[in-house]
Amino acid sequence: MNELDCTACQTLVHGYLDKELDTAMTAKVAAHLAECAECARLLDEARLLTVSVKRHAPYYTAPASLTASVFAPVAPRNSALKRWRKWFAPGFSAAALALAMVLYVATPGSEQPLMDEAVSSHVRSLMGEHLNDVVSSDRHTVKPWFTGKLDFSPPVFDYSAQGFPLLGGRLDYLQHQATAALAYGRAKHIINVFVLPTTEADEPPKTRSIRGFNVVSWQANHMRFVLVSDVEKAELETLGQLLRNGA
Amino acid sequence: MKRFEELFAPHMDAAYNLARWLTGNDSAARDVVQESALRAFRFLHRFADGNAKAWFLTIVRNESYTWLKASASYHWVAIGDELPEDDAALSHGQSPELLAIHTENAALIQQALRALPPMFREVIVLKELEEMPYKDIALVADIPIGTVMSRLARARAMLKLELLKLHDHE
Numbered sequence: 001m002n003e004l005d006c007t008a009c010q011t012l013v014h015g016y017l018d019k020e021l022d023t024a025m026t027a028k029v030a031a032h033l034a035e036c037a038e039c040a041r042l043l044d045e046a047r048l049l050t051v052s053v054k055r056h057a058p059y060y061t062a063p064a065s066l067t068a069s070v071f072a073p074v075a076p077r078n079s080a081l082k083r084w085r086k087w088f089a090p091g092f093s094a095a096a097l098a099l100a101m102v103l104y105v106a107t108p109g110s111e112q113p114l115m116d117e118a119v120s121s122h123v124r125s126l127m128g129e130h131l132n133d134v135v136s137s138d139r140h141t142v143k144p145w146f147t148g149k150l151d152f153s154p155p156v157f158d159y160s161a162q163g164f165p166l167l168g169g170r171l172d173y174l175q176h177q178a179t180a181a182l183a184y185g186r187a188k189h190i191i192n193v194f195v196l197p198t199t200e201a202d203e204p205p206k207t208r209s210i211r212g213f214n215v216v217s218w219q220a221n222h223m224r225f226v227l228v229s230d231v232e233k234a235e236l237e238t239l240g241q242l243l244r245n246g247a
Numbered sequence: 248m249k250r251f252e253e254l255f256a257p258h259m260d261a262a263y264n265l266a267r268w269l270t271g272n273d274s275a276a277r278d279v280v281q282e283s284a285l286r287a288f289r290f291l292h293r294f295a296d297g298n299a300k301a302w303f304l305t306i307v308r309n310e311s312y313t314w315l316k317a318s319a320s321y322h323w324v325a326i327g328d329e330l331p332e333d334d335a336a337l338s339h340g341q342s343p344e345l346l347a348i349h350t351e352n353a354a355l356i357q358q359a360l361r362a363l364p365p366m367f368r369e370v371i372v373l374k375e376l377e378e379m380p381y382k383d384i385a386l387v388a389d390i391p392i393g394t395v396m397s398r399l400a401r402a403r404a405m406l407k408l409e410l411l412k413l414h415d416h417e
Contacts, residue, residue: 011400018374020381020396046403053375053406056353057360062263066277070259070284071252188274 004032006039013043017050069137069165069185072158098152098197098222115217115226117174119210121181122192122228125170131183131190132168142169146180152223154180154195157246164191164239174226184239191229191239198224205240207233216240251288254299261300261377262307268372269311269365270318279314283307301383308369308387315365359409367402374399 004012009032015021016029033040125131134145143156149171158166164184172181172194179196198219205218214236216227225243227236255262262283266276283306287294294302360368366388373384384399385392 011397014400014403015381015396018381018396018399045407049403049407049410050375052356053360053371056356057376058353058357059260059376060264060267060276062259062280063273063277066263066280067256067259070281071256185277188278 004028006036009033009036009039010042013039014046017043017046063135065132065135065137065167068135069160069167072137072160072165114175114224115208115210115215118192118194118226118228119213119215121172121174121194122213125172125181125183125192126190130170133170135168137166137168139166142166142182145169146171150178150180152195152197154182154223155243155246156182157243159184159239159242162238162242163187164242186229186231186235186239189229189231191227191231191236193239193243194224194226194228196224196226198222200224205237205244207237209233218244220244251291254291254294255284255287255303258300258303262303264376265304265307265369265372266311268360268368268376269308270314271361275314275318279307279310283310286310298383298386301379301386304373304377304387305389308389312365355410355413359406359413362409363402363405367398367405370395370398370402371406 009029012021012025012029013033016026016033021029033043134142136142137158137160139156139158143153146154146156146169156166156169160166164186167183167185167190169180169182172179174194174196177196179194182193182195184191184193199222200219202221203219205216207214207216209215213228213230214233216225216233216236216239218225218240225240227240227243229236259280262280263276266279266283267273270276270279283303286306287303360371363371369388370384373379373387379387381395382392384395388395388398390398
């Protein structure tokens, strides 16, 4: 039986440590280690190193929102309109109620500050850990979460199929009003969709750029929608179109 | 869909962990895992039976490399598997080295591991963090099973060197 030399053993100690050698080779390495202090030390070092890594190297577990979006059920497209109606109908009554309640708050012509506030809120949401209060790609989780927290009912849909997965929602506060903030993903980017009640008449979508962010806003059904993100203008407009269409 | 979820939901952490270590950032890792899941779903019919984890991680690994190649900050470094005999990393250690590699400092370990080229980083992640056997590492890293041990030997030696470097800086 030929003896192992140190060069071969320097590699083999790793297989020995990981218990990946066959019986014959394990015996050979063990015999060499018994005689060679240097290779034995190499084994000790490797063992310490693996223990350190196992104990202290971070293990990154998958974020819940990622798992949720990967295994999100694929929504049937044909029932989209029905679902839209079903979810939106309460929105009308809530919005009407909100209209009566917040008449005195809404001051027309103060659009620019709102957009500015929205951009600031978008930036803030990305800086900390506070992007979402409710992390889910399931609108049946996100939507009910808002109930009782808002005096209107924002439309919540997941657009994973179109490349805008719903990541979750949170409460925000814009223009002195409780605001629904929905977070959507677009590739590596985050899009914040702010929805707040308004008494003003419907307005068609408008795109602008504020401090380097693209902002798309419109008013419909006494709700004001403000989309903020660093994604391309056209992509933001696409999401706007999807939101206006419902699902 | 159900089979897909049953097969791969248990391995989402492993998938994200590998992608996170290889790409080095959260949003890229999310993208990589999303894309990998899409591929796994599309090619599910090709997965007969066997090791779902290794199969999924193989896709994740490939997607991670695609991302790495595309990202401008990354420079591809080819390093052979041969063990140079006069490599300082493999020379036999003195006691201060033991001190450095037995560190309790998580940040140091993370930094040292991140400094390794991806092909070495991945075998450490798969072996120490996923505790995968060599035969599965061979599948995921797409190398012959005989190469796994030498790659790990080299990776551990490089990691030791990085830790020593960081230790000296402290």
